[in-house]
Amino acid sequence: MVRLTGIFTEPSAYVGFAFGWFVFLLECWLRDILPRRTGPAALALALVLFFSTSSTAYLGLGGYGIIVGLRLLLAPQHLDARKGLTLAGAALALLIAVCALAFLWPAFIDLMSTILRRATIDKQDSESGIQRAFWARIGIDAFFASYGIGIGPGSFRSSSFVTAMLGSTGLIGSLAFLAHLARAFRPLRISTYCGPRLGRQFGENTMIGAAGGWAALCVLIPAAVVSPTCDPGGDFAVFAAISLALRSLPLPRAAAVAQRPSVATWRRPVPAHSG
Template identity: 35%
Template sequence: MSIEPIGLFVIGIGLLCLFADYRNVLVLTIFATVFGAASAMFLGSGNIPPGHVLLGLCAVAILSRKESCTAFLRVLHPDRPGFWLASLVIYAVATAFLYPRVMAGWTEIVPLGSTEFDSAGSTVPLGPVSGNITQSIYMIANLLCFALVAAAAASPAGFRAAVAGLLAYAIGNTFFAVMDLATYFTGTADLMGFMRNARYTLHTEAEAEGLKRIVGAFTEASSFARSSLGVLGVTGTLWLCGYKPRLTGVLALASLVLTALSTSSTGLAGIPVALGLLYLTALSRCGTAPRAWFSTAAVMAIPLIALLLTLTLLLQPAILAELHGYFDRILLSKMDTDSGVERSSWNSYAIGNFFDTAGIGVGLGTIRSSSLLTGLLGGVGVIGTALYAVFFATAFLRNPGPKGSFPTDVRTAARNGCLCLMAGDLMVATTIDQGLFFYVLAGIAAARPEEAAAPSRAPAGVSTQGGIVA
C-alpha cells in the first residue's frame, strides 16, 4: 500500500476536523467526493479515492457519539429506506461471490474489471472477475455513506453541516471545471496533476466540435456532466426555496452552462430532465410556501424566456442551424458512433444475461453495461432490482414534509439532485455503483432531523442554531 500526497493532505485535514468537531469531518467528507480522478492511496493496483478514505474518519466521528450511533441504527430499521438498501447490498455481495461460480459458463458476458474483453474484442463465458470484489467494496461503502449521512443529519446541527457539505461540493465542482478550462488553454494542465493521479484511463485533453471536453475533477466529460446535473438539481431547488439565493443561483446557472458546454451527450440529454424537475418544484411551491417569491418568479419568467429564445432562433436561422448541428453530432447521432454501438452491445448482452439465467442475474460486478437498469437486471436480477426499487420509492417518493420548512426544502433539493443523477445513470452507467455523492444526497433526503432531541439538549459548546463550530 502506498499513500499519495493528496492522501496525506486529506488525512491530515480530516484528523484536524475530527478533533475539532464531528460535523466538520462530515463537511470535508462530502466535499472530497468531488475528486473523481484522484486516488488518496493505492492498495495493490486498486485506487482508494479521498472520499472513501475520509469515510472511515467520518464513521469514527459519528459512531463514537451515543446520539449519532443510535440514529445510525435507526436508519437501518425495517420502516426506513436504509433497511432496503442494506438488503440490496447484502444480497448483491452474496451474488458477486456465488453466482459467477455456481453458474459458470451458463452465458456469455462482457466482463467488468477484466482485460480479456478489451484484448480479445469479444465476450467470455460467465465466471468470476475482479469486478466482483471491487464492486462489492464500493456498494458496502455506499451503504455506510448513506447511513452515516442520514444519522448525522438526524440532528438539526448535523443537518446543517450536511447542507454546508453539499454547497462545498457544488462550489468545488464548479471551481475545478473552470480550472480545467483555464489550465488547458494556458498549457498549465500539469497544475491539476495532484488530483489526477488515479490509475484510470483519463480523458483530460480531449476535444469535440472544437470545444474542450470539460472534465473538472473527474476522469471524463460524461462523469463531470453527471455530477453537474446533480449540482444543478440541488442548487436550483435551493434557489427556488430562497436559501442563500445569490450563492445557489450562481452555482445553478454555472452548472447549467458548464453542463451544456461539456460536449457530453449525458449532460445534454439530462438538462431537460433537470429543468423539468426544477419547474415542477417551482409550480408546487408557487404561492403555497414561505419564501416562495423565487418559485413564483421562475414560474412566470421561464415561459417568457422560452418564448423569446424560440422567436430569436426562428429569426436567426444560421444560429438555429449551428445549434441543431451541434446537438445532432453530440447527442442525436451518438448511437451511430463506435462508442454508441459498443455501449448498445453492452446493454444487449446484459439483457441476454438476464434471460439466460431466468431472471436470476450473473452477480454484482460481473458484467459491464451502459445503463443502471440493464446493470441491475443483468447483474442482480429480479430480486436485486426489486430491492433497489423499494429503496428508491421509500427514499425519494415519500412526502418530504410541510412546505416551506428548512428540512423539507433541503430534502426536496437532495431528492431532485438524486433524480438528476439518476437521469445520467439510466443512460450511461456501466455498473450499479452510483457513487458516494448519490448516497450523500439519498442520506439527506431520508434524514429526519425533526425526530432529534430538542436543541436545548445539545452538548456544551455546540451551536444549536445549526452552524459549524467556530
C-alpha cells in the same frame, strides 16, 4: 471539438457529477435555502451543462425540466409563484439571448444545430452510440440468462444503470434498490413537493433533506444512459444520506400533522361563490 471534462476522463462522467449538484442547488433555491448562493451556483452549472455538448447533459436537463414543469402544473400551490416566474423569466432571457446572437452572428445557428445534432440525433449512429447499445444489451441478456436472479455485481460491463442493475442483482436486488430510493425520496410526503412558504412549517433541515431526495432521484437520469455498473455512485449516496438523515429528525407538531397526505391538500382552492 474541445469538450468539457473537468477532472474526469470523459464528458459523460463530468456531466453525471455536475448534474446531481445542479439539481440539489436548484431545489435548495426553490425552497429559499441560501437563495443568493444556491441560485447563481445552479445557474452556473446549468450553463456549464448546456455548453458541455454532451448528450447525457441534454437528456438530464430535459428530463428534469419535464419534472419541474409537471410539478408546477399539477401542484402549483406548493411552489412559490416568484420562483416560477423567475424560472420562466430566465428561460425567456435565454431565448432572447440566443435570438440576438443568431441575428448578430448568423453562423451561430449552423454551429449550434451541428453540435446538437451530433449529440442527439446522430448519436445512435456514432461509434459511441453503437458501443453503448451493445453493452446495454448484455445486461438484459444476463437478466434472462439467470432467470431474473442476476449474475453478480462486477460480472460484466454495461452502459446503463438500469440494465446493469437488472443483470447484476436481478429482480430482488432491483426491488431492494427501489425500496431504498423510495425511502430516501419519500414521494408521499408533502415536504417533498412544497415551496418556501409551506416549508417554513417543516424547518430548514427538512427542506434541505427534500432537496437531497430530488437530487438522489434525478442523478439516476444520466446514470441510466452512461453508467457501466450497478453502483449508483458516490453522489447518489451523498444525496440519499442527506435526505435520510435530515428528514429523520423530529418535526414540530404542526409540521408533523401537515406531512400527512390527504386529497384535500392536493386540490386547488376553489373560490367561494356568493349566492
